[in-house]
Amino acid sequence: MSELLRVIRLSGTAFIDAELTAPWAVETPPPSAIAARLAPGAERIIPYHLVVQGACYVQLKRQKPVELAAGHVIMFPHGDVHVLASTPGLRPLQITTEAVVKLTRPDSIASTHYGGGGAQTRLICGFFACDEVLSEQLVARLPKLIHCQINPDSPAALLPRSVRLSNAAATPGLGAVLGKLSELLFVDAIRAHVESLPERQGWLSGLTDRYVSHGLALMYARPGASWSLESLASAVGISRTAFADHFVRCTGMAPMQYLTQWRLRVAADSLAHSDRAIKFVAESAGFGSTPAFTRAFKREFGESPAKWRRKPIRELPTHGARSNRS
Numbered sequence: 001m002s003e004l005l006r007v008i009r010l011s012g013t014a015f016i017d018a019e020l021t022a023p024w025a026v027e028t029p030p031p032s033a034i035a036a037r038l039a040p041g042a043e044r045i046i047p048y049h050l051v052v053q054g055a056c057y058v059q060l061k062r063q064k065p066v067e068l069a070a071g072h073v074i075m076f077p078h079g080d081v082h083v084l085a086s087t088p089g090l091r092p093l094q095i096t097t098e099a100v101v102k103l104t105r106p107d108s109i110a111s112t113h114y115g116g117g118g119a120q121t122r123l124i125c126g127f128f129a130c131d132e133v134l135s136e137q138l139v140a141r142l143p144k145l146i147h148c149q150i151n152p153d154s155p156a157a158l159l160p161r162s163v164r165l166s167n168a169a170a171t172p173g174l175g176a177v178l179g180k181l182s183e184l185l186f187v188d189a190i191r192a193h194v195e196s197l198p199e200r201q202g203w204l205s206g207l208t209d210r211y212v213s214h215g216l217a218l219m220y221a222r223p224g225a226s227w228s229l230e231s232l233a234s235a236v237g238i239s240r241t242a243f244a245d246h247f248v249r250c251t252g253m254a255p256m257q258y259l260t261q262w263r264l265r266v267a268a269d270s271l272a273h274s275d276r277a278i279k280f281v282a283e284s285a286g287f288g289s290t291p292a293f294t295r296a297f298k299r300e301f302g303e304s305p306a307k308w309r310r311k312p313i314r315e316l317p318t319h320g321a322r323s324n325r326s
Contacts, residue, residue, distance in 0.1 A: 012182030022118030025085035043132035054121030148192035206250030
């Protein structure tokens with residue numbers, strides 16, 4: 001998980017410290033509004049909320065409300081617009097893009113107060129930003145909503161205190177601290193989700209398998225290395241047959257098939273973010289020849305590397321990345 005979070009360039013931050021008094025209900029803005037104001041250029045935005053005090057409900061369209069209490073965090077891997085409320089069924093105030101611009105400031109946390117004067121709830125609202133192509137391996141398999149309770153002993157539990165410090169006075173370096181604590185919040189939420197999965201629920205459950213997780217870390221860290229089934233199995237410390245069995249059982253894919261898919265996404269990311277020649281992109285991603293790379297790329301993405309590079313908007317394939325969204 002650590003290696004994957006590094007390569008997808010995950011960053012996180014908190015941007016609103018909200019004190020809400022019952023009755024209240026708000027509908028969140030789309031991720032594009034958050035990105036335009038607070039993270040220009042971000043390819044994927046994953047909103048989150050941490051309940052610091054009190055309780056509330058969150059609801060996605062056509063789904064039942066989920067009750068949240070102090071210490072609970074909820075995040076939305078696919079950026080779904082959602083309603084937060086003191087009680088289900090209230091008509092929400094829609095937070096528009098214009099409201100986001102008015103309320104927030106880049107590189108700072110905005111304090112806001114809203115509601116009818118009753119029972120108080122305090123929320124810290126933030127988001128994670130990451131690379132779209134590379135993070136698809138992770139995000140495609142996540143549900144629309146992840147809800148968990150933060151361990152009080154986790155470093156992420158320091159986030160509310162750090163937000164209070166930022167509101168009290170300008171503290172050099174605090175923005176970087178808030179970013180790292182937000183990222184730890186993401187790790188805690190993903191870990192809780194993984195631990196809740198039954199066996200054979202895709203590669204995420206493989207993170208709990210010592211051999212598969214080690215193999216995945218090697219692939220993510222060095223996708224361009226001359227890996228073979230034998231060398232991967234040797235590196236993780238089991239036989240070739242046993243490693244392949246573990247890997248297929250957890251991910252539903254053979255190790256080398258998974259590695260090829262990951263290499264193609266690494267190459268696609270390089271094409272989108274650099275002007276390196278296609279030949280060098282192919283070599284650094286672990287492909288022995290440019291023609292072989294071009295054929296594999298076209299099978300995966302439906303178009304040539306050159307055409308992919310020229311497109312301003314890129315649609316990712318869904319095959320091979322079955323979603324568990326609920």
